[in-house]
Amino acid sequence: MIVVPLGVASATPTAVRHLPAVALWREGSVFLFDCGENAQMRMLQAGIKRSKIECVFISHFDVDHFSGLIGLLSTLQLQRRDKKLTLVGPKGLQEYVEWNLDFAGINLVYEVEFVEVEEGFENERVVDGDDYYVDARPLNHSSFCIGYRFQEKDKPGKVDADKAERLGISEDHQYKQLKAGEDVTLDDGTVIKSYEIVGHPRPGDSFAYITDTKYSPNSVKLAQNTNILYHEATFGKELADKADETGHSSTSDAARVATEAQTKLLVIGHFSARYTNAHVLLKEAREGFYPAWLAHELRPIFTDPTHERGILSPKVEIQELNKKGDGKSRGSSNRRKGHSGGKKKYRSRKSRDSGGKSRRSKRSRSSRSYRSDDNKKKKYKKTYGSNTYSPNIEDKKSDKSDSDSHKKITPRSSYDDFDRF
Numbered sequence: 001m002i003v004v005p006l007g008v009a010s011a012t013p014t015a016v017r018h019l020p021a022v023a024l025w026r027e028g029s030v031f032l033f034d035c036g037e038n039a040q041m042r043m044l045q046a047g048i049k050r051s052k053i054e055c056v057f058i059s060h061f062d063v064d065h066f067s068g069l070i071g072l073l074s075t076l077q078l079q080r081r082d083k084k085l086t087l088v089g090p091k092g093l094q095e096y097v098e099w100n101l102d103f104a105g106i107n108l109v110y111e112v113e114f115v116e117v118e119e120g121f122e123n124e125r126v127v128d129g130d131d132y133y134v135d136a137r138p139l140n141h142s143s144f145c146i147g148y149r150f151q152e153k154d155k156p157g158k159v160d161a162d163k164a165e166r167l168g169i170s171e172d173h174q175y176k177q178l179k180a181g182e183d184v185t186l187d188d189g190t191v192i193k194s195y196e197i198v199g200h201p202r203p204g205d206s207f208a209y210i211t212d213t214k215y216s217p218n219s220v221k222l223a224q225n226t227n228i229l230y231h232e233a234t235f236g237k238e239l240a241d242k243a244d245e246t247g248h249s250s251t252s253d254a255a256r257v258a259t260e261a262q263t264k265l266l267v268i269g270h271f272s273a274r275y276t277n278a279h280v281l282l283k284e285a286r287e288g289f290y291p292a293w294l295a296h297e298l299r300p301i302f303t304d305p306t307h308e309r310g311i312l313s314p315k316v317e318i319q320e321l322n323k324k325g326d327g328k329s330r331g332s333s334n335r336r337k338g339h340s341g342g343k344k345k346y347r348s349r350k351s352r353d354s355g356g357k358s359r360r361s362k363r364s365r366s367s368r369s370y371r372s373d374d375n376k377k378k379k380y381k382k383t384y385g386s387n388t389y390s391p392n393i394e395d396k397k398s399d400k401s402d403s404d405s406h407k408k409i410t411p412r413s414s415y416d417d418f419d420r421f
C-alpha cells in the first residue's frame with residue numbers, strides 16, 4: 001500500500017501547497033481521498049495514472065475538498081474510461097455531480113456508482129471489495145464530515161517454496177491449491193498438507209483518512225491499529241482555541257488520536273496557510289506521538305518499502321527524497337552546482353564590463369541578487385529561527401537535519417496575514 005499526499009493545504013492554497021487530496025495505491029488500483037482543485041494534475045506529477053482510480057471518497061462539502069471532482073470526471077470521460085467509478089460521500093453528492101454534468105452537457109461514457117451516507121449514521125461499510133473494504137464514520141466538524149478507514153483483508157500466508165520443492169511439489173496449480181488451503185495428492189499417493197507449506201495468514205494493511213474534525217472518539221475507532229493514519233493538524237498548540245472554534249484539530253489532537261488508536265505511523269496534513277514551515281507542527285505532534293511525519297506533497301509513504309519503492313515514479317523532483325545519497329541526489333546536487341557555480345556569475349560580470357546606462361542598472365540588480373545568493377544560508381536560517389519556530393522549542397539535532405530544507409521555506413507573503421485557515 002502506497003499513500004501519496006497530493007495536496008496538504010487547508011482551505012487556502014498557497015504557492016507551494018495544494019488543496020486536500022490523498023491517493024492510495026494498492027495492487028495497481030488507486031483510491032482517492034478527497035479531490036481538491038488540482039488533484040488530477042498532482043496525480044500526474046506523482047506518477048499515478050488517473051485511469052486506475054477505482055473509488056473517490058469525499059469527506060464533506062467544504063469546497064476545498066471536492067472542487068477538483070468535476071474536472072477529474074471530465075478527464076476520465078475524455079480518456080474514454082470504460083470501467084465503473086465509485087463515488088462515496090455525504091448525501092447530495094449524486095445531485096451535485098449530475099447537475100454539473102447536465103449543465104456542461106456531458107453524457108458520461110462510463111458507469112458511476114454513488115454511495116451516499118446520510119447525517120446521523122454511526123458506522124457503515126461503504127465499499128466491500130474482494131480483498132479490501134472501506135468503513136466510514138461521522139467526524140466532529142462544523143458541517144457533516146466523514147472519516148474513512150481503508151482495510152485490506154487478511155492476506156494468505158507465505159509459501160515455503162524450498163520445502164514444497166523438497167516434498168515434490170512442482171506444478172503451478174499445485175502451489176495454487178496449497179495457497180488456497182487445499183491439500184495436494186502427489187502421483188505416488190503422498191498427501192501434502194497445505195499447512196505444512198503455507199504460513200499463517202498475514203493481517204492486511206490499513207489506512208485511515210481523518211480530516212476536518214475536532215478530536216473525536218470516532219477518529220480513534222477508524223484509526224485503531226492502522227499502519228498509516230493521515231490526520232489533519234490545521235493548527236499548532238497555541239491556536240487550540242481556534243481549532244476548536246472552527247471544527248479542526250491541533251497538533252495535540254492529532255497526536256492524541258494516534259496515541260489512543262495505537263497507529264503505527266501518524267502523518268499530519270491540512271496545514272493552515274499561516275504555517276510557512278510545517279516543521280513546527282511536526283515537532284509539536286512528536287511531543288505527543290513520536291512516529292509522526294509531515295505529509296509532503298507527492299512524497300510516497302510505504303507500508304512495505306522493500307517491495308513498493310520504485311513502483312511509482314514521480315514526474316517532478318521531490319526535494320526531500322533527494323537528500324539521501326542515492327543517484328538522484330547526486331544528479332540534483334550536480335544540477336544545483338551547475339546552476340550556481342560559475343556560469344551565472346560570469347554572465348553578470350560580463351554585462352558589467354560592457355557598460356551602458358541601462359545595463360548598469362541591470363548589473364546592479366544582478367549583483368545584488370548575487371550577494372543575497374551568497375548569504376542565502378544565513379538569511380534562510382534567520383527566517384527559519386525567528387518566524388517559524390516557536391522560540392521555546394530547542395532541538396539542535398532536528399535543526400541540523402533540516403538544514404537542507406532551509407532552501408525550501410516559503411517566503412513570507414500575504415498568505416501569512418490570513419486570519420483563517
Ligand SMILES: [Zn+2]
Pocket residue numbers: 010011020062064065212270
Ligand atoms: Zn478542509
